[in-house]
Amino acid sequence: MSPRVAVAKMHGARNDFVLIDERAPRISDYPAFARWICDRREGVGADGLLIVLPSRTADARMLILNADGSEAEMCGNGMRCFARWMYESGGLRRERMTIETLAGPIACAVLSDDPRRFVVEVRITEPTFPGGERDGAVAVSTGNPHLVHFVERVAAIDLAALAGPTPQVNVHVVERVDEHTLRVRHHERGVGETPACGTGIAASAAAAMRRGDVRSPVRVEVPGGVVEVIWDDRGLFIRGDAVRLFDTEVEAPQPTGIAG
Numbered sequence: 001m002s003p004r005v006a007v008a009k010m011h012g013a014r015n016d017f018v019l020i021d022e023r024a025p026r027i028s029d030y031p032a033f034a035r036w037i038c039d040r041r042e043g044v045g046a047d048g049l050l051i052v053l054p055s056r057t058a059d060a061r062m063l064i065l066n067a068d069g070s071e072a073e074m075c076g077n078g079m080r081c082f083a084r085w086m087y088e089s090g091g092l093r094r095e096r097m098t099i100e101t102l103a104g105p106i107a108c109a110v111l112s113d114d115p116r117r118f119v120v121e122v123r124i125t126e127p128t129f130p131g132g133e134r135d136g137a138v139a140v141s142t143g144n145p146h147l148v149h150f151v152e153r154v155a156a157i158d159l160a161a162l163a164g165p166t167p168q169v170n171v172h173v174v175e176r177v178d179e180h181t182l183r184v185r186h187h188e189r190g191v192g193e194t195p196a197c198g199t200g201i202a203a204s205a206a207a208a209m210r211r212g213d214v215r216s217p218v219r220v221e222v223p224g225g226v227v228e229v230i231w232d233d234r235g236l237f238i239r240g241d242a243v244r245l246f247d248t249e250v251e252a253p254q255p256t257g258i259a260g
Helices: 030-039 076-086 161-165 200-213
Strands: 005-012 017-019 050-055 060-066 096-101 102-115 117-124 138-139 146-152 170-178 179-188 192-194 218-222 223-230 236-239 243-251
Touching: 005 076, 030 050, 030 060, 050 076, 060 076, 076 096, 076 102, 076 117, 076 200, 076 236, 076 243, 096 236, 117 138, 117 170, 117 200, 138 200, 146 200, 161 179, 161 192, 170 200, 200 218, 200 223, 200 236
Parallel strands: 017 050, 060 096, 146 170, 179 218
Antiparallel strands: 005 017, 005 243, 050 060, 096 102, 102 117, 117 236, 138 146, 170 179, 179 192, 218 223, 223 236
């Protein structure tokens, strides 16, 4: 019989994740486990898998795997969930923490620990804009690579067609609502269209601010809810909910790489 693995199901703006604690390793094949656990018919179902690992330089290390098993550099919505789990269950009962990622160390702050509205602020990697703007599209890096398209109405866009069959970057369409509000849809590499993308929200808002379309703070409306973006002399931040749906245990099939 395969050993049982404790998992937490969480979401940030309905961008949902399964989180497992691997500071005492039990799984030998993370990509295979991610594909199984994220499957909405066979597993728990999620946009991605968050793995808690030890770190020598930060409070913990977050490994992020997309639903197809590919690895992501960073995830803003996932980071809010990760911070909540570390605060509640990970032995780090303090409001401020630093998490190691492939995009570098990420600072997080728990702004509210009310279970009805648990709010986390995440400092996002300072944006860069390689290549400038072409045909209404801006390449932005916020730890992950993004391509931001400015459009009249996000609802009118065939996002899957725009992204293409095998996108190498995260693709977003952005509609300006007013000087402090944007409406955004996301297509994430390795996942497809999602209700929210944290680093994509930050990239979209940063690109719009750089163009002069909006001013900080920016309310970003996405299919999964609302996330606030602040970009000032302190840096680039996203602020939003971290929802803990349930905790359970799963018995994964042996081919997913759990060592017996």
